[in-house]
Amino acid sequence: MLNMNGLIKLGKAKSQEWINKGFIIANNAAERMLYKDNLILSDKSAYDVVCEKGLMSLKRYHPLQEDAIVVDGESVPVSSEKKKIPLVFVPPLGATAQIFDLMPTRSLVRYYLARGYDCYLIDWGDPDRSHAGLTFEDYVTEWMPAAIESVQELTGQKEFSLFGYCMGGLFCLLYAAWSKNPDLRNLVTVASPIDVRQVGPAGQLLNVMHHASKVLSRVNNTPLKSMVRPEHLHVPGRLVALSFKLTNPLGSLISYWDLLTALSDREALSEHTTMSNWFEDMADYPGGMIQEIISKLAVGNQFAQGRVRINGGTASFSDIKANLMSFAGDNDKIVGIRAARHLLDVVGSQDKSFYVVPGGHAGVFGGSSASQFAWAMSADWLDERSN
Template sequence: MAESAPLSPEAVADRVRREVDRALKRNIKGLEFLTSTRAEVGAMARDLVHREGTAMLWRYRPVVDEIYRRPLLIVSPPSNKGYIFDLAPGQSMVEYLLNRGFDVFNLDWAPPRRDEAHIAIADYVDRFIPDSIARIAEITGEREITLAGYCMGGTLATIHAALHAGNAVKNLVLFATPIDFDTMRLFQTWADQRHFDVDMVVDRLGVIPPELMLGAFDLARPANRTAGRLHLWTNMWNDEFVRSYRMFDRWAAETLPVPGEYFRDQIKKLMWANALVKNELEIGGRTVDLARITVPILNIIAQHDHIVSEAAAHPIMTLTGSTDREQLVSKGGHVSLVAGPAALRRLWPLIDGWLGKRSV
């Protein structure tokens, strides 16, 4: 192998100056980082149009004169705040979709109160989502919507679409959505029913604190926090990197508590019994049969997702009755599907094309 040519004295001097400059910036900006207030999030104006218990329905204000007829409802995962879809200008999926003429709603969640510990999966799929769809119909006059969901928000959207087939949902868009919970090995280990007494946890706590769920994520990647801090320090000189880090760090730190009964359902029915993929999940006395879903489906998977693998998300492509199904596998991780400049360039234009043909 040929040796590379030695650097000239000028090139060496330039590299040294660059590294010294970055080292100085790291120290100065490191102090700024430690003393700064929490990162500002949210790019687009929105209005709270419906509130029911822990459920909050937001409508983003249109920014173009002509919008598609069929509204888009995005369901957030109950454990996370919905502003991940709208972090900042240039890093906002909502901003992108609004600029392309979509009428965007977000079903978001407030932390449950102690007296809301009884909220179960049935409340999300038979009450919160249907009530939001009804409110959207009142506002827009449109009876048909595209239903989308991220992570467990996508699982809830899928369950709703199966239970309420033939009603308002005319398209289903899923981002990093777990369907086959047997394939989520680390979470299976964390919630191993031989050692994890979910009934005791729920009965004693009522509302499940976010630290419990964050522990599962830390188990999946034990060194993730440390590696992230080291990566931050290495790039402390880069204002754009630090800005993005602070926004994502705030979102992760603001993980929400969840109602105890929802958590019990999630562990017993989805994680232990894997009832959804087996068509054995019962909600309100009805069986959730995925074959009843016949609407067009767009299934979006992150190639390097350490939370929801392709094996966990792919079964939606074979278990439904839909004949219009498309799967996109995007580079990046669990969060990069719905936030960040990389998604803006690679993924969101594909979503725009798919949705545009099905929103008129």
């Protein structure tokens, strides 16, 4: 026979549990709306700014004090053996450098610090319309050399390694080809587009654009790059973020659902807010760089040819001699596997390798499985080449 008093007590307990959960959800939702910055976990690792030039700044990260760190649920011991060759991370434009130090439990910087590396991160800053004229020359022939010289002075070590994500990988390749710096020992690229015509329908469209632009240039007797002023091509960060989301509209909808389900768990809410902030809080894309991408990467396809015009000369990828490791994501809708793999055909490196690993364009570098694949594989590879 049912115990009525017991049922009443159980009902009251459940009601109180629901009320408490409702308060938690309401408080978390209010914090998410009003004080979102309190929930963002990125860019928390300790560092010093050791070089500044133009918009660029260079961060040098402090060694870890822990004996071990947690990376996506796995314990990673902090190595007592320090690598001789410093490592410089190079981010893309648009997407901020936060992806390298996304959150304490998913930070490429912390992972490599644990592996014993002296880690540096170039930050390209926050350009506005007054910086519309910035081009590859500014990033590759002015700012990167300044950052690398600072690393060499601080460490007393001439040799160094570069690690670039997406456009950051292109900056690394251009720097290597343009400078012919013999001190560049190792180079890692992740999701960097080389042959952009190998991307299905978009590639076919670029082929059409290439032929049309040649005709247009001849008719107007004007190079394609000079037809539109850089300030008219400057792209605000909010549009950069929107274009990124449009490559995976279903993923954006799922993200909103994930937000709702995370409201009852502050830790889960912090992780979701941090990741979504990286997608939403993107920097402006300078108009001069848009010009360069259209004329050199998209229409001219110079990267696929391995010869890029820069700073009044030509940077030849056949002059790149550094050890090279390159990755592509198996589900990358922005930089396909064939677009990235072509790199091996144009560089002069003898020690070169290419791997396809799980993930889309962001996931391959900063997703929950990135530490098991791109991070671990690149660290193991660099370990053999950094002493």
